[in-house]
Amino acid sequence: MHRPVTPPAPGALAAKARTLAPTMTRSMRRVADALVADPAGSAALTVTGLAQRTGTSEATVVRTARVLGYPGYRQLRLALAALAAERAAGRAPAVTADIAVDDPLPSVVAKLAHDEAQCLADTAAGLDTTALEAAVAAVAAARRVDVYGIGASNLVGQDLVQKLLRIGVIAHAPADPHLAVTNAVQLRSGDVAIAITHSGRTTDVVEPLRVAFEHGATTVAVTGDPAGGIGQYADHVLATSTARESELRPAAMSSRTSQLLVVDCLFIGVAQRTYERAAPALSASYEALVHRHAARPDPR
Incomplete structure (x- = not known):
């Protein structure tokens, strides 16, 4: 399915470059x-100058511009100039070093907090709100x-499911990949399948989404690689x-942070759209559980 590419706003350029770098x-x-x-x-350089600075070719520079969402190098230069202006105005965070094995815990806390904040900011800047609106509408009507x-x-998926259940949306997040496929076989038009995979290539996630897609369900992919295999089966x-990844901070940690932001945005959008039924459902689920959070009476 071909989707028109919208060039990222200048503030999202760095985020998109970091996101797509692994691919x-x-x-x-x-x-x-x-x-x-x-x-x-970089904005001050011609395409030839940037190629020379990076030890690459003019064709590589142009390809990079297009991968980042720009029709050509001229448009990329304009975005770079705008990004530089934003940074000069003090809106860019300082860059910190990776976590080292001998870092004291206060330093670990500071570095993790910085990286988590940067990850969330990058995800928010690059999130396609048109696609998000469409996913919200599909889930709300599912x-x-x-x-x-x-x-x-899967933990992120479980988090989304328990939130949806509390507002009256029937949802499942099977942990077993075989069960995921057998569940997907039962989906039809009017149902929604959501796949969460950072790499975009995890077979046990791509396969059930493919099955759901082929059976007519509306499909959504939450992924760090939109060009990965998952994309061809996602509406x-x-x-x-x-x-940033490091020896002590694998991709599973940082990708989870951005995935949680996306599914939270999806949930809030659904709750807003279905507020008349979501609010009573939330109230009912709270009432059903409130006694479990009450202080136990003193047995004496």
């Missing part, structure tokens, strides 16, 4: 890294919602970002 070739990654590190200096994910992504793609 780029080494030479394209050098170009992207140079753009993020020095947008003002007869049933299935959510697929493995490992940390709507919600892209996530990832903070």
Whole structure:
């Protein structure tokens, strides 16, 4: 399914470059890294100058611009100049080092907090709100919602499901990949299937979404790689970002943060759209559980 590409706003350029870096070739990654590190200096260069600075070719620079969502290098330069102006105005966070094995805990806390905040900001800046609106509308009207994910992504899926259930939306998040496929076989038009996978290529997540897609369900992909295999079976793609990886901070940690933001946005949108039935359902679920949170009486 072909989707028109909208160039990212200047503030989202760095976020998109960081998000797509793992899917780029080494030479394209050098170009992207140079753009993020020095947008003002890069904006001042011709396509030939940037190619020379990064040790690549003019064709690589142009390809990088297009992967980032710009028709050509001229449009990318304009966005770089705007990004440089935003940074000069003090709206860009400082860059911190990766977590080291001998870092004291206060330093770990500070670095994690910075990276989590950056990850959330990048995801918010790059999120396609048109696709989000479409996903919200589909879930709000769904007869049933299935959510697929493995490992940390399944935990995010479980989080979304328990929220949807509290507002009266029938939802499931099978942890077993075989059960996910057998569930997907039962989906039809009017149902929704949501796949959560950072890589976009996890077979146990792609497969049930493919089955759901082929059976007529509306499909949504929450992924860090919109161009990955998951995209061909998704009616709507919600892209996530990832903070810097290190030996002590694998992708599963940082991707979970951005995935939670996306599913929370999806849930709030559904709750807003279905407020007349969601509010009583929330109240009823609260009343059903409130006694479990009450202080136990003193047995004496």
